[in-house]
Amino acid sequence: MSTHSTIAIVGAGEAGTAAALALRERGWEESVVLIGNESSLPYERPPLSKAVLVDETRPGPKTIVTSERLSELKIDYRHGCEVVSIDRTASMVILSNGAKIGYHRLLLATGARPRDLNVPIAEGSRVATLRSYEDATRLRELIGQGCEMAVIGGGFIGLEVAASSILRGASVIVFEAGSRILSRAVPVGIAELIRAKHERSGVRIETTAVVERIELCEGRSCVVLAGGQRHLADLVIVGVGATPNVELAQAAGLAVDNGIALDEMLATSDPRVFAAGDCCSFPHRLYGKRIRLEAWRNAQRQGVIAAANMVGEDRPYDDLPWFWSDQYDETLQMVGLCCGGEIPVVRSLGPRGQLLFSLVDGGRLVAACGFGSLGAVAKEIRVAETIIRRELKVEAEALANPALNLKQLL
Amino acid sequence: MTKQAEWVAACAADALRPEEVRRLDHGGRTFVIVRSPEGDYFAMDGHCSHEKVHLADGIVDGGIIECPKHFGTFDYRTGESRALPACVDLQSYEVKIENGIVMVKV
Numbered sequence: 435m436s437t438h439s440t441i442a443i444v445g446a447g448e449a450g451t452a453a454a455l456a457l458r459e460r461g462w463e464e465s466v467v468l469i470g471n472e473s474s475l476p477y478e479r480p481p482l483s484k485a486v487l488v489d490e491t492r493p494g495p496k497t498i499v500t501s502e503r504l505s506e507l508k509i510d511y512r513h514g515c516e517v518v519s520i521d522r523t524a525s526m527v528i529l530s531n532g533a534k535i536g537y538h539r540l541l542l543a544t545g546a547r548p549r550d551l552n553v554p555i556a557e558g559s560r561v562a563t564l565r566s567y568e569d570a571t572r573l574r575e576l577i578g579q580g581c582e583m584a585v586i587g588g589g590f591i592g593l594e595v596a597a598s599s600i601l602r603g604a605s606v607i608v609f610e611a612g613s614r615i616l617s618r619a620v621p622v623g624i625a626e627l628i629r630a631k632h633e634r635s636g637v638r639i640e641t642t643a644v645v646e647r648i649e650l651c652e653g654r655s656c657v658v659l660a661g662g663q664r665h666l667a668d669l670v671i672v673g674v675g676a677t678p679n680v681e682l683a684q685a686a687g688l689a690v691d692n693g694i695a696l697d698e699m700l701a702t703s704d705p706r707v708f709a710a711g712d713c714c715s716f717p718h719r720l721y722g723k724r725i726r727l728e729a730w731r732n733a734q735r736q737g738v739i740a741a742a743n744m745v746g747e748d749r750p751y752d753d754l755p756w757f758w759s760d761q762y763d764e765t766l767q768m769v770g771l772c773c774g775g776e777i778p779v780v781r782s783l784g785p786r787g788q789l790l791f792s793l794v795d796g797g798r799l800v801a802a803c804g805f806g807s808l809g810a811v812a813k814e815i816r817v818a819e820t821i822i823r824r825e826l827k828v829e830a831e832a833l834a835n836p837a838l839n840l841k842q843l844l
Numbered sequence: 845m846t847k848q849a850e851w852v853a854a855c856a857a858d859a860l861r862p863e864e865v866r867r868l869d870h871g872g873r874t875f876v877i878v879r880s881p882e883g884d885y886f887a888m889d890g891h892c893s894h895e896k897v898h899l900a901d902g903i904v905d906g907g908i909i910e911c912p913k914h915f916g917t918f919d920y921r922t923g924e925s926r927a928l929p930a931c932v933d934l935q936s937y938e939v940k941i942e943n944g945i946v947m948v949k950v
Contacts, residue, residue: 452928478929498929731915734928758913765913809901812912816903 439464441744442527442537444517444682446470447479448730449711450543451498452737453744458507462745466509467535469527472566473514475501480730482570483594484760488601490574495567520686522704539706539744542683542694543737546676546712546728551586554647559655561648561670564591576669579603584657584667586645588615590759591673593628596637597761605636607665609643609657611674618675619757620768621778623790624803628761635762676728678713691715693726698750700740708744710736719752720800720822721771731756754819765808767815770801770822779830786810791818797827817841854946857885865909865920867900870950875937876900877946878909878920885939887948888923892916893932 441457443450446468454468470476477495486492504511516530526534548563555561562573573595577583581604585592588610596606608615616625629639644660648670657665678693689695689703693715700708700716711733715726732755739751759766764787776792783789787806794800802818804811817840821828828843854868860879867890868875874890876899892899892911902912909920916930923934938949 455928499931503931808912809898812901813903816910816912 440467440537441539442467442535443541444469445543445545446476447545449733449737451476452734453541453741454509456738456741460742460745468509469512469515469517471516483564483591486570487574487598522686541740542709543711544679544713546678549675549677551672551674553645556650559648559650563672577602577604582668584665584670587673589673595671600635607638609645610641611644613642621790621803624805627805631761699743700751708740710740727755729757754822764806765811766805767811768803769815769819772801779833781834782836783810789814791833798825799828814840820844849949851947851949854948857941857944857946863904865900865904878904885946886920887937887939889934893934894929
C-alpha cells in the first residue's frame with residue numbers, strides 16, 4: 435500500500451473517530467489509519483461523569499464504533515499507541531514503538547487534558563481528575579455511601595461529578611474560585627437554577643473559594659482555602675477546565691493560538707495537516723473571532739468537516755457551539771455564544787424549565803440556554819439554533835411569551 | 845418471547861400535521877408515529893438506539909427524525925439510522941388508518 439495515499443488520524447476520541455468514519459462515507463478508498471493512545475475501542479466521554487460514575491453494572495465504555503465495523507470499513511485502528519512526533523518534511527508520524535506512518539493528509543485530534551490546579555498538593559493526599567474511562571471506574575470505586583468529597587471547580591465536570599456522587603450516597607462540597615458557578619459558559623439566571631437544584635439535592639457550593647493548597651491530615655486530604663479555612667475530605671476531585679494537547683503540533687512547527695490554530699476549513703498552518711475537536715481553535719464567522727470549544731458535538735462535527743476537506747471538499751466549518759449537561763434528572767442545553775453585553779430575555783416553561791435568550795443590540799439572537807426536562811428544553815433550543823444561524827432579528831416580547839410557538843419566528 | 849402482534853390505536857389521523865410526531869406507549873414499550881408531507885403515516889421504535897431518549901421530543905424534518913439529546917437521526921419511513929451517534933437501525937411497524945384512526949401493528 436502506498437503511504438502517499440494514507441490519511442493518518444492522531445487521536446481516537448470523538449473527533450478522530452468521526453473523521454475516520456466520515457472518510458469512508460465520502461468515498462475515500464485508500465488507507466485510513468486511526469491512532470489512539472488508549473487500549474479500548476473508541477468510546478464516548480460524556481457518560482464518564484454521568485452514567486459511568488453512577489452505575490457499576492455497565493459492562494464497559496460506550497463505544498462509538500464496533501471492531502466489526504472498523505474492519506468492515508478497513509479502518510486500521512492502532513490502539514494503545516502514542517505518537518511521539520510528526521516529521522512534516524518526510525510526511526510521516528512516528529509512534530512510540532518506532533513505527534512510522536506516512537501520510538497524504540494528517541488529522542490531529544489530540545483532545546485536551548484536565549488543567550492543573552497549580553497549587554501545592556501533599557504527597558499521599560487523594561486528589562483525582564476525570565478524563566478517561568479508567569479514571570471514571572477508579573473514581574466509582576472510591577465514591578460511595580458516606581464518602582466525604584470535595585470538588586474543586588464549579589464548571590460542567592465538577593457539577594456533574596457532584597450530582598453523580600450524591601446519587602451514590604456521598605456527601606459533596608464544591609469549591610468555586612469565581613463569584614458564581616458555570617461563569618464561563620452559562621448565563622447567570624440559568625446558573626442560579628442549577629445551583630438551587632444542587633443545593634436541594636444536598637450539595638454544598640462555596641463560591642469565591644480559592645484553593646491555596648491541599649495537605650494531608652491524619653490520612654485524609656485537607657483543602658486549604660485562601661483565608662485559612664480548612665476542609666477535610668476522603669477524596670478531592672479537580673475539575674478546573676482543560677488544556678488543549680498542542681505539544682505534538684507545536685514541536686512540528688505548526689501555528690498554535692489557544693489550541694492548534696486552524697483556518698475556517700480546519701486546516702493548520704500546513705495545508706496538508708488538519709485538526710479537529712478540543713485541541714484546536716478556529717475562526718467563527720458569526721462571532722468574528724477565534725474560538726476553542728471543549729464539547730462533544732463540536733468534536734464530532736469538526737471531525738466530519740475536516741474529513742471532507744481532507745478529501746478535497748471545500749467546506750468551511752460554521753456549526754454553532756452547542757453544549758449539553760445532565761444534572762440529576764434535568765438537562766441543560768446551550769447554543770450559540772455570548773461575548774458580553776447581551777440583553778437577557780427569560781422564557782418560562784413553568785415547572786418544566788426555563789430558557790434564557792441573549793440578544794445583541796438590534797434584536798439579533800446570539801445565544802440561548804435552557805434548563806429543565808429534556809422534552810421541554812430540546813425543541814426550543816433547536817429552534818433557537820436556527821434563528822441564530824439565520825441571523826434573524828426577533829422581538830424580546832415574542833421570545834418571552836410562552837404561549838407563542840418559537841417556530842413562528844422563523 | 846415472541847408475542848402475537850396486535851393492532852393498537854395511536855391517535856386520530858387528523859391529529860397529526862405533516863411531519864409532526866406523536867409518542868405511543870403500549871405494553872411497556874414506546875413508539876413514535878410520524879405523518880409524512882405526502883400524508884402517509886409511519887411508526888417505529890420510540891427510543892433512540894444510542895441512548896434511551898424519547899424521539900418524540902425531537903424534531904422531524906425532510907423525512908428524518910432527530911434525537912433531541914445527541915442529534916442521532918433516523919429515516920422515519922424505515923427506521924434506518926442516518927447520523928451518528930445513532931448507528932443501530934430502529935424497527936419500523938406496519939400502520940393502517942381505520943375509521944380515521946391511526947393503527948399500529950406492534
